[in-house]
Amino acid sequence: MATKGERILEVRDLVKHFPLTQGILFKKQIGAIKAVDGVSFDLDRGETLGIVGESGCGKSTLAKLLMALERPTSGSVVINGRDMARAKGAELKRMRRNIQMVMQDPYTSLNPRMTVGDIIGEPYDIHTEVAPKGDRGRKVQELLEVVGLNPDHINRYPHQFSGGQRQRIGIARGLALQPEIIVCDEPVSALDVSIQAQVINLLERLQNEFGLAYIFIAHDLSVVRHISDRVAVMYLGKIVELGRDVEIYDKPAHPYTQALLSAVPVPDPEGREQRERIILQGDPPSPANPPSGCRFRTRCWKAQEICAEQEPLLEIRPGTRHESACHFAETHDVVHAG
Amino acid sequence: MRKTSLDTLPAEGGLGDEPLLAVDNLHVEFATRAGVVRAVNGVSYSLRPGETLAVLGESGSGKSVTAQAIMGILDVPPARIPKGEIRFRGTDLLKLSDEARTQVRGQRIAMIFQDALSALNPVFTVGWQISEMFRIHRGMSRRDATAKAVELMDRVRIPAAKQRVNDYPHQFSGGMRQRIMIAMSIALDPEVLIADEPTTALDVTVQAQIMELLAELQRESNMGMILITHDLGVVADVADKISVMYGGRIVENAPVHDIYQSPAHPYTKGLLESIPRVDLKGQDLYAIKGLPPNLLDMPTGCAFHPRCPYRQDNCVTDSPPLYEINARRGSACHYWREVLDGDQG
Ligand SMILES: Nc1ncnc2c1ncn2[C@@H]1O[C@H](COP(=O)(O)OP(=O)(O)OP(=O)(O)O)[C@@H](O)[C@H]1O
Ligand SMILES: Nc1ncnc2c1ncn2[C@@H]1O[C@H](COP(=O)(O)OP(=O)(O)OP(=O)(O)O)[C@@H](O)[C@H]1O
Ligand code: SF4
Ligand code: SF4
Ligand SMILES: [Mg+2]
Ligand SMILES: [Mg+2]
Numbered sequence: 028m029a030t031k032g033e034r035i036l037e038v039r040d041l042v043k044h045f046p047l048t049q050g051i052l053f054k055k056q057i058g059a060i061k062a063v064d065g066v067s068f069d070l071d072r073g074e075t076l077g078i079v080g081e082s083g084c085g086k087s088t089l090a091k092l093l094m095a096l097e098r099p100t101s102g103s104v105v106i107n108g109r110d111m112a113r114a115k116g117a118e119l120k121r122m123r124r125n126i127q128m129v130m131q132d133p134y135t136s137l138n139p140r141m142t143v144g145d146i147i148g149e150p151y152d153i154h155t156e157v158a159p160k161g162d163r164g165r166k167v168q169e170l171l172e173v174v175g176l177n178p179d180h181i182n183r184y185p186h187q188f189s190g191g192q193r194q195r196i197g198i199a200r201g202l203a204l205q206p207e208i209i210v211c212d213e214p215v216s217a218l219d220v221s222i223q224a225q226v227i228n229l230l231e232r233l234q235n236e237f238g239l240a241y242i243f244i245a246h247d248l249s250v251v252r253h254i255s256d257r258v259a260v261m262y263l264g265k266i267v268e269l270g271r272d273v274e275i276y277d278k279p280a281h282p283y284t285q286a287l288l289s290a291v292p293v294p295d296p297e298g299r300e301q302r303e304r305i306i307l308q309g310d311p312p313s314p315a316n317p318p319s320g321c322r323f324r325t326r327c328w329k330a331q332e333i334c335a336e337q338e339p340l341l342e343i344r345p346g347t348r349h350e351s352a353c354h355f356a357e358t359h360d361v362v363h364a365g
Numbered sequence: 366m367r368k369t370s371l372d373t374l375p376a377e378g379g380l381g382d383e384p385l386l387a388v389d390n391l392h393v394e395f396a397t398r399a400g401v402v403r404a405v406n407g408v409s410y411s412l413r414p415g416e417t418l419a420v421l422g423e424s425g426s427g428k429s430v431t432a433q434a435i436m437g438i439l440d441v442p443p444a445r446i447p448k449g450e451i452r453f454r455g456t457d458l459l460k461l462s463d464e465a466r467t468q469v470r471g472q473r474i475a476m477i478f479q480d481a482l483s484a485l486n487p488v489f490t491v492g493w494q495i496s497e498m499f500r501i502h503r504g505m506s507r508r509d510a511t512a513k514a515v516e517l518m519d520r521v522r523i524p525a526a527k528q529r530v531n532d533y534p535h536q537f538s539g540g541m542r543q544r545i546m547i548a549m550s551i552a553l554d555p556e557v558l559i560a561d562e563p564t565t566a567l568d569v570t571v572q573a574q575i576m577e578l579l580a581e582l583q584r585e586s587n588m589g590m591i592l593i594t595h596d597l598g599v600v601a602d603v604a605d606k607i608s609v610m611y612g613g614r615i616v617e618n619a620p621v622h623d624i625y626q627s628p629a630h631p632y633t634k635g636l637l638e639s640i641p642r643v644d645l646k647g648q649d650l651y652a653i654k655g656l657p658p659n660l661l662d663m664p665t666g667c668a669f670h671p672r673c674p675y676r677q678d679n680c681v682t683d684s685p686p687l688y689e690i691n692a693r694r695g696s697a698c699h700y701w702r703e704v705l706d707g708d709q710g
Contacts, residue, residue, distance in 0.1 A: 081568040081570060081571075082539070082567075082568050189656050189657070190424075191656070192656075219423050219424050219595070219657060220423070220595055220597070220636055220639060221423060221632075221635065221636060221639065221652070221653040221657070222656075222657075223639070224639040224650040224651060224652035224653070225652040225654075227641075227650055228649045228650055228652055231649070246568065246569070248569070249640065249641045250641055252641065252643070252646070253641035253645075253646055253650065272646075276643075286570060287569065287570060290569040290570045290572065290573035291569050291598065292572075292573075292576075292596065292598030292599050292601060292602040293598060293601060293602070294597040294598045294600075294601050294625070294637075294640050295601055295625055296601040296602075296604075296621045296622050296625050297622070297625075299601065299602055304573060306570075306573055306574055306577060307570045307573075307574070309524070310538045310540060310541070310571075
């Protein structure tokens with residue numbers, strides 16, 4: 028077993044292009060949707076990396092690549108030193124045990140015809156070595172208890188639970204194989220505000236208890252800040268800024284991050300008339316045809332000629348202490364939601 | 366000029382002390398196979414011209430049903446309104462003839478729905494759908510109505526409106542579709558605009574665009590706006606006053622500054638405390654314990670009592686009325702004084 032702080036996940040130049048085809052009988056590829064287009068980052072044991080960015084920027088595709096639910100076009104996903112993107116058969120199966128997922132929608136992600144016990148225990152069907160048949164019921168009840176549900180409810184069906192309870196069932200299932208990494212794709216967005224806090228507290232508690240590392244995807248920036256050690260900001264298939272939570276939230280260097288943070292409404296009406304806000308014009312361009320050079324340039328108020336010609340790499344820029352992908356990166360203090 | 370063939374229609378012009386819209390002790394119930402669902406149990410709120418009222422509350426608390434009752438778009442049956450009034454410029458809409466009601470709907474009180482994609486018809490161009498408002502309600506010719514549609518698309522800032530007027534809904538992004546919905550809702554210069562979660566499905570950057578647009582339209586025309594949302598940030602940004610709903614009732618009514626400074630109901634207080642704050646990083650978030658109520662099996666007394674840290678014995682039996690704290694504030698909690706002072710039960 029590795030120790031806390033040790034690197035357990037290394038993602039390098041990960042790319043996923045979905046082919047765009049034309050014709051029904053003779054499919055001809057006319058282009059590609061560049062859903063994830065060169066993403067690199069690391070994750071340490073027990074750490075939480077938050078991933079934020081607008082709809083369609085590639086967050087869920089990235090999550091699926093990490094889970095090996097999608098095969099990458101190129102690049103690598105290295106878990107504990109082994110490349111999952113290239114693994115096959117028994118090795119892939121073994122590696123999959125180590126990385127599990129909690130999905131967004133607690134209403135549709137659970138099979139309505141299966142009991143809670145069967146849902147949580149399903150991973151054991153594939154990984155019989157983790158829990159021998161006779162041991163399963165007890166294991167599932169333990170998991171129910173861990174996520175704060177009544178172990179006696181093992182034979183109930185999903186519709187007999189509330190949204191927040193169903194999300195706990197999804198989390199219990201994610202824990203079944205004792206993974207080291209859990210990818211959470213919008214785990215609380217479908218829940219009521221009063222229930223979100225319960226689920227976030229649970230995730231934090233489980234992290235401390237089991238030394239889990241999280242990839243935490245969410246669009247609520249204040250929730251991401253609360254739970255994350257580091258945050259990656261994505262735009263059109265690329266990470267445009269990556270740093271510790273305080274760096275990203277208090278000293279964002281990339282114009283897109285600055286706009287994103289300033290758009291978050293502050294839950295305090297005092298001084299609202301004076302608040303400065305960057306309102307972005309237009310919509311993000313299509314990932315099938317991203318702008319040349321810097322992908323944000325069509326909406327960026329700082330764009331210069333070089334931005335169309337040269338792609339800015341994700342690196343530490345002068346005057347900043349974390350990575351950003353902007354030729355003119357400079358930190359900017361934002362007033363934003365806590 | 367508006368067509369006012371029916372003398373029952375609400376008057377226009379000055380209002381004096383009368384609010385523009387007043388919902389008064391509204392009850393709505395649904396007959397379902399599992400029993401009668403009392404979705405709205407005595408809701409009261411009011412709105413003046415130019416004012417923004419935010420309606421906040423848990424999923425299923427009756428926010429949308431109240432709005433649908435105001436618009437007159439509930440299916441009756443299964444819905445039934447056993448009690449209450451909805452006064453628009455002093456006239457109770459619930460007593461109007463169907464014909465008069467149709468005159469009010471869309472023309473004087475309009476609504477924006479949460480899900481623009483399903484609210485727009487996929488087989489008609491957006492221009493046709495916007496111009497329909499003018500053809501039907503204003504008797505305009507096709508050409509004039511289309512010109513009006515382009516004008517409106519411009520007004521809600523759809524770039525190259527003239528070129529896009531013949532495009533279909535699926536050719537627009539989510540934010541643009543929401544703008545088209547807004548264009549349709551303001552087409553006939555309504556006096557009241559109800560926006561039911563207008564930005565919930567959108568990204569924050571697009572949300573900021575839409576909220577700014579709504580605020581601008583409101584300034585131009587002095588519309589009253591009812592904004593239904595569960596986003597405490599959006600509310601703090603735009604609302605003049607707030608009504609918080611729980612279990613089909615209003616649990617707190619207050620001006621926006623008062624409620625954020627010192628909530629007077631334990632549910633509101635819990636919501637505000639559960640917002641993640643920078644200085645609380647690394648600690649547990651405050652979480653309201655327990656589950657939202659089941660409308661088919663409402664708790665006795667105060668509906669919030671199973672989750673309430675301030676609960677006393679009488680809360681289990683006595684349903685709290687909306688106590689008046691001052692002329693502009695009310696709280697449906699027996700112990701609102703303690704909540705205001707901040708000492709836990
Ligand atoms: N199987 C697929 N085939 C073709 N295109 C796809 C496929 N899956 C995703 N895409 C496209 O890839 C892009 C990224 O999608 P993705 O679901 O990863 O975004 P996201 O950041 O998770 O967005 P959201 O916040 O809305 O969940 C989008 O343009 C999407 O339409
Ligand atoms: N046609 C119907 N038949 C039966 N019950 C209904 C019907 N329409 C609404 N309800 C019930 O009325 C209650 C209030 O619903 P409403 O849509 O007003 O909630 P809401 O506060 O808008 O919630 P949300 O935040 O999820 O939109 C819910 O419990 C809902 O299930
Ligand atoms: S590289 Fe240029 S266009 Fe891109 S974010 Fe920086 S300034 Fe803007
Ligand atoms: S009436 Fe009682 S149970 Fe209800 S909110 Fe007030 S203190 Fe809590
Ligand atoms: Mg996604
Ligand atoms: Mg609703």
